[in-house]
Amino acid sequence: MSNVISASHLTLAYNKGRKEVIKDVSFTIKKGEFVFITGPSGSGKSTLLKSLYGQLKPSEGDLVVGGLDLVNVKQKKLQDLRTHLGIIFQDYKLINEWTVAKNVVLPLMIAGYSVEVQNTQAQRLLKHVKLAEHANKFPLELSGGEQQRVGVARALAKNPVVILADEPTGNLDDYSSNVIWDLMENACQQLETTVLVVTHKIPTVFSLPYRHFIIENRGVYEVH
């Protein structure tokens, strides 16, 4: 099976390289793998995800995601790559001036699907995250758990190749958390989606085989 993500001697830093967060780490992740990433707060978990969707340029080493070299990447290529990623943020990052339905189909809108397709897909996706009746509300009218489910629906909208989730269930109720874990398991199992989830707690009920990375002291270690 092919590598979807491969990092080699990767160093990630802020402030023009002066503040190193992750230093000289190497790992590969194959298609369809499910990876949990844990570690103390401030250890660089979000930083690693940022580098994977091209928001932070590696200061040293190599990083290839979906066949794209993220060290020397052109804006246009990065745009293309991002349309194949499903990103989920701890703070949801929904567009508050848009309805829930419109938020969910942002990836379809970017891909240029017709409004009809967008509407039917919005219905389907919102049903998956158990929010069908909230389609025409605005994000701020929903609870945190509901907003995050909108975020997950958006990430899954276009069947991404890779899901990158940063503490998706951070401080959500059990119901929302379970819905979200189920969806990610399904995507991984049925569509062979590669999933990387940063979390402070690996769910106790989890049916798929998974890998577990710990980020600590600027290194990335795998737990076997």
Add this chain to the structure above:
Amino acid sequence: MKFIKNHLMFILPLLAILLGAEFFMVFERTTQLYEKGLKESYTMMVVSHKPVELSQLKELNRHIHSSEPIQRERIVSQIAKGLNRSSSQEILGALPYFYNVGLDSYMKTSALDDIKLDLESDPNIKMVETFGTNHDSSYRLFSFIKFILNLFILFMAVVSLFLIMKQMEVWKYTHEERMKVMEIFGAPLMLRLGVLFRVAIVDAIVAGVLMSLIFFYVKFQWAERSGIDIIMQNHEMLMEITDLGTLFISALLIVIVAVFSTAFTSKGVRE
């Protein structure tokens, strides 16, 4: 309130630019009319030993446009009143030929002097009188006012453009979150700028409509009562309806340039 202020901060500078552009166009046309009037009323006097044809004069200087002989017989008959026929014939024989010569465009005094030199280089031409200084001074004043006004229009346009770009920054800040989220999901630049464009184009249209109202007021109300001959007689030609099209297009162009310039001045999203 804030909403209205935000839009006025964009519409007013845009309106200033549009008004400036319209003033500029009107002034250009006024100048042309004025020069045409000067050109048509102007002639220089050419005195020659023997009769000259227009074509000969044109060969001497290409700006010569028309030439009309002054009736010598009438001059002589005035001077020779009371003299007998043979002496008046003698005077007529000694008298040179006079022509009123018109030019193809309006000329400054120095250019008139050049033409005078050209003409006088022909031995047949006895004398050229340009009446230069006379008609030059009012034209100079006119040109000076026009120059100052254009300078002022330019200055206003530059200041307005900066105000517009500043307002764009404010909008961009308001829409930044959305544009960032869209970027993370791989939206191309045009899609991200879509919102800015929509707001800005609506404002450009508002500015265009206001401009049209001012335009029609000036054209049909003020111009006819202004008391300025050249404007009253020519307001049809000075303020053409098609100007509005030009102004609308300029407004849209300015908006497009402004949106793109704000987009590109803040590109570094990648950390």
